[in-house]
Structures are given as structure tokens and as C-alpha cells.
Amino acid sequence: MLLLRRLVRAGRSWGTEARGLASGAPREAADAVVVGAGVVGLAAARALAMAGREVVVVEAAPSFGTGTSSRNSEVIHAGIYYPPRSLKARLCVRGKEMLYKYCEERGVAHKRISKLIVATGAAEVPKLDMLLRNAKENGVDDLQLMEGSEAMEMEPELRCLKALLSPSTGIIDSHSLMLSLLADAENLGTTISYNTSVISGHVGSNGLELHVCESKELQNYHEFVPTPHYARGCYFTLSQTKSPFSRLIYPLPEDGGIGVHVTLDLNGLVRFGPDVEWISDGGKDHVSCFLNKFDYSVNPNRCSVFYPVVRKYFPNLKDGSLEPGYSGIRPKLSGPGQPPSDFVIQGWDVHGVPGLVNLFGIESPGLTSSLAIAEHIVSKYL
Ligand SMILES: Cc1cc2nc3c(=O)[nH]c(=O)nc-3n(C[C@H](O)[C@H](O)[C@H](O)COP(=O)(O)OP(=O)(O)OC[C@H]3O[C@@H](n4cnc5c(N)ncnc54)[C@H](O)[C@@H]3O)c2cc1C
Numbered sequence: 001m002l003l004l005r006r007l008v009r010a011g012r013s014w015g016t017e018a019r020g021l022a023s024g025a026p027r028e029a030a031d032a033v034v035v036g037a038g039v040v041g042l043a044a045a046r047a048l049a050m051a052g053r054e055v056v057v058v059e060a061a062p063s064f065g066t067g068t069s070s071r072n073s074e075v076i077h078a079g080i081y082y083p084p085r086s087l088k089a090r091l092c093v094r095g096k097e098m099l100y101k102y103c104e105e106r107g108v109a110h111k112r113i114s115k116l117i118v119a120t121g122a123a124e125v126p127k128l129d130m131l132l133r134n135a136k137e138n139g140v141d142d143l144q145l146m147e148g149s150e151a152m153e154m155e156p157e158l159r160c161l162k163a164l165l166s167p168s169t170g171i172i173d174s175h176s177l178m179l180s181l182l183a184d185a186e187n188l189g190t191t192i193s194y195n196t197s198v199i200s201g202h203v204g205s206n207g208l209e210l211h212v213c214e215s216k217e218l219q220n221y222h223e224f225v226p227t228p229h230y231a232r233g234c235y236f237t238l239s240q241t242k243s244p245f246s247r248l249i250y251p252l253p254e255d256g257g258i259g260v261h262v263t264l265d266l267n268g269l270v271r272f273g274p275d276v277e278w279i280s281d282g283g284k285d286h287v288s289c290f291l292n293k294f295d296y297s298v299n300p301n302r303c304s305v306f307y308p309v310v311r312k313y314f315p316n317l318k319d320g321s322l323e324p325g326y327s328g329i330r331p332k333l334s335g336p337g338q339p340p341s342d343f344v345i346q347g348w349d350v351h352g353v354p355g356l357v358n359l360f361g362i363e364s365p366g367l368t369s370s371l372a373i374a375e376h377i378v379s380k381y382l
């Protein structure tokens, strides 16, 4: 049995027997098991099925894509910010191309609406040059540095000193994408087991063995999740119906995120966000985090943080016009003040277990990179 195990916001040491596992528990075999039906898991299942494997997807929740994959900015990122040659840089740029092509072929709703990264203070201007150079190294060579006046002509409500235009940035309906990936995988014989949590696994004589239980029984197992770092990102929407912008507008990056930006969904609805709120522990035990029992509510008072940062580039933002939207949780490998970490994809070459692939820290640009991550796993480890 070949196994692909992936835990995104949770991980545990491999090789420990689950307590309370009945010796006569029913067994099933599969060529490949994907743990988690988010966008990356579904893309991996599809790629494995296309490579001829019999795939089983195990998902703890009652449906696919209920975690991070449905709580993000739905932006197809260009690949501007990430350190050259990092997995994030390579898989984002490759993933973007694959994603646009896939969306066109399969009628997944998306739009190449472009984005402006704006410098609102003199000290920020050199940072745009740095981003421009970084992007070039990543193979993103279509950025245009422009004067504020030019950007403000494109976006009359905007105020900035200088701006970088990224023509290849776009937006996508992530739910449609996941539906389409799921349909592809299922058409190739993939089966999905919902409400099923992977609790442990070990290397057996016939390959890898995974121990699963019904999600509602997971509360019985403890202490198997190492300490990850979580950062909540909240979005606010604009009460006025007409969007002040026709492009995505991004300030310069901040610790833990890429800044409270303006995104538009495919219906033209504007949202501002996400901010960065580190969740120290949130009063949540690890099992609750693992079961996605995060507090996703948006505290209306957080808008006081949004007004000043948004007004730096959108001075006409009216008092009282921001309304709580939704929030998402970034599963991070680095904590507050630490430099951002890269995606971590571990195969046998790292941990020595044939057939086992672990993915950790698949935060942004994970949606953009999903198809390329799947391609990477299949080409390197299958
Ligand atoms: C606020 C925010 C904004 C973002 N914006 C963007 C963006 O604009 N563009 C972009 O490219 N990326 C963005 N991202 C990143 C992107 O959303 C993620 O990288 C991507 O969704 C990760 O997908 P995934 O499938 O790895 O994880 P998830 O969607 O979290 O899926 C993991 C699944 O695994 C299941 N699971 C976990 N453990 C187990 C287990 N033991 N047994 C069974 N099932 C299990 C969970 O229930 C879940 O369904 C953003 C992220 C956040 C938080």
C-alpha cells in the first residue's frame, strides 16, 4: 500500500500506535490515501488518480473544503513576494499558469483583474523596487512600476505615491475549483470518506498503515498534535454597493501576512482584509484546533484597526461603512516576529518512510499553488 499522508494544520509523530485501537478492526487497502479534502488534497487526489492510482481521500469534516480553502482571499497570486527558488516562489508561479489554464478549460469562474501594490509614504517607495527585483528573480517579469498619478488615473479613489501593477494577479471561485477537482478525481475512481479522521499510522509489513476513526470519536485521543502557530485573518466588507476599485489594491507586506488589501469577488463585492491576529492558544486545546473548532466570528470592534490602514490608500472611506465579513485561520510554521517559512513537503528522502509524503505550512499562496504542489508530489514521489 502506498500512502500519501498530509496534515496541514496538524501533525504528529509517525509510528505511534493509537491507543484503544481494536486488534480486529476492519482493514482496507488502497494505492494512495490523501488525508484532507481541501484544495491541495483534492488537487493531489486528482493528480494521483490521473497517474493511474486507486485513491482514497479521508476527510475529518462532513464535506470537502470546509477549512482554510473556503476562508481565504480567493486571489490567484502572481508570485511576487516569496524568496527566489523557494517552493512558494516556484510552485506559485507554476501553479498560477496551471490554474489559469485549468479554469479556462473547465469553466471554473475566475478573472484576471490585476492588482496594484501601493506605496503611500516616501519610505515605502524603495520597497516597491525591491519587490520588482524579487518578482523578476521568481520569473514574474510583467510587473510595471508606475507613478502615483498613473495608478490614481486607473483607480480614481486610490491615493499613493508610486505603485506596482501586477497584470497576472486574478481572482477565483475556490468552491467551483474544488468541485471541479473533486469531480475529476471521482471520475477517475477516487473515493472520499467524510467524517473520518486519521489518528495515527505506522510502517507495516505490507506498506503503510493508517488508523482512522469517526471524527466524533476523536475527542477520545489526546496529545498528538505538536504546537503549530495560528494567525486569524478577518475580512470586512463595504456597505456601499458599488465598488470603489476595479483592481485588487495591496499595501506593502506586514508581519504574518501581506497587508490589509482590497479584494473583489467575482460578483464585484469589495472586501478588505485579512488582518493578522495571532492566536496564542485561543483557549483551545489541540484536538479542537484539529477538528477546525476555531472561532471564526469577526469582532466588529476590529474595524477600528482597519479604518486607518485602509485610509492610507483609500482616503474617502466613510465612517461606519465597514461591516464584519468572515475570517480564516492561517496554519503557520513560524510564530510572531519570526521570518516567514516556506512550504514544507517531506518525502522518503527526508524521513525515510517510502510512500509517505507530509505537507506542512501550506498557507498562502497554497490555493494558487495547489495544482503545482500536486504535480510536484506525483513527479517526485510516485
Ligand atoms: C486568511 C487567509 C487568506 C488566504 N488567501 C489566499 C489567497 O488569496 N490565495 C492563495 O493562493 N492562498 C491563500 N491562502 C492560503 C490557502 O487558502 C491555503 O494554502 C489552502 O487553502 C490550503 O489548502 P489545504 O488543502 O492544504 O488545507 P485545508 O483547506 O485546511 O484542508 C485541510 C483538510 O484536511 C482535513 N484534515 C486535517 N487533518 C485531518 C485528519 N487527521 N484526518 C482527516 N482529515 C483531516 C481538514 O478537515 C481540512 O478539510 C489564504 C489563507 C488564509 C488563512
Ligand SMILES: *[C@@H]1O[C@H](CO)[C@@H](O)[C@H](O)[C@H]1NC(C)=O
Pocket (backbone or CB within 6 Å): 061, 062, 194, 195, 216
Ligand atoms: C457526517 O456527520 C454529520 C454530523 O455529525 C452528519 O450530519 C452527516 O450526515 C455525516 N455525513 C456522512 C457522509 O456520513
